[in-house]
Amino acid sequence: ETGVTQSPTHLIKTRGQQVTLRCSSQSGHNTVSWYQQALGQGPQFIFQYYREEENGRGNFPPRFSGLQFPNYSSELNVNALELDDSALYLCASSLRKNQETQYFGPGTRLLVL
């Protein structure tokens, strides 16, 4: 059974650019959530996708957007990057929409200069 995978592992961008991060969910999982983790902090919920629809959103501006594909993989897009967007971006998948246990991928480390 393949776990959650994310790409790329590291990324460096400059302020104002746009970035796309990718996530493949664990086999059989149809729900994907994205989290942002700043250094020394706990992960913060960005949004969740269930069967290609956004199922909930945290306190993040509209320049953070996402997609989920028919194979349940997902993308996180961030426009107009700011210095404070530098963080570890984590993707988590769960078996069903109402399955609370979420399994995390290794994350993508984004640095905005």
Next chain:
Amino acid sequence: EDQVTQSPEALRLQEGESSSLNCSYTVSGLRGLFWYRQDPGKGPEFLFTLYSAGEEKEKERLKATLTKKESFLHITAPKPEDSATYLCAVTPNSGYALNFGKGTSLLVTP
């Protein structure tokens, strides 16, 4: 507003020295409380889910317990490989997002 507070922020133990990590929470109806382990630069690794007060779960040297206001992660006779940040998170009845605390950074020395 849902809140999760973990203490202590950092803990240093000698190998074999047992201790407990605390997670205090306020949530409008608890759906579940979760413990994760996170190694530096890696994603969180799932440890336990607890659903109701009085529930306990064990895995190797770790034991998690839950009351109506807090959870404890007990570490018995820790080894250096237990060194990591331990994260606590809750989900409310009204949603599925994990609301995390800041974590406890544990260092176990030989």
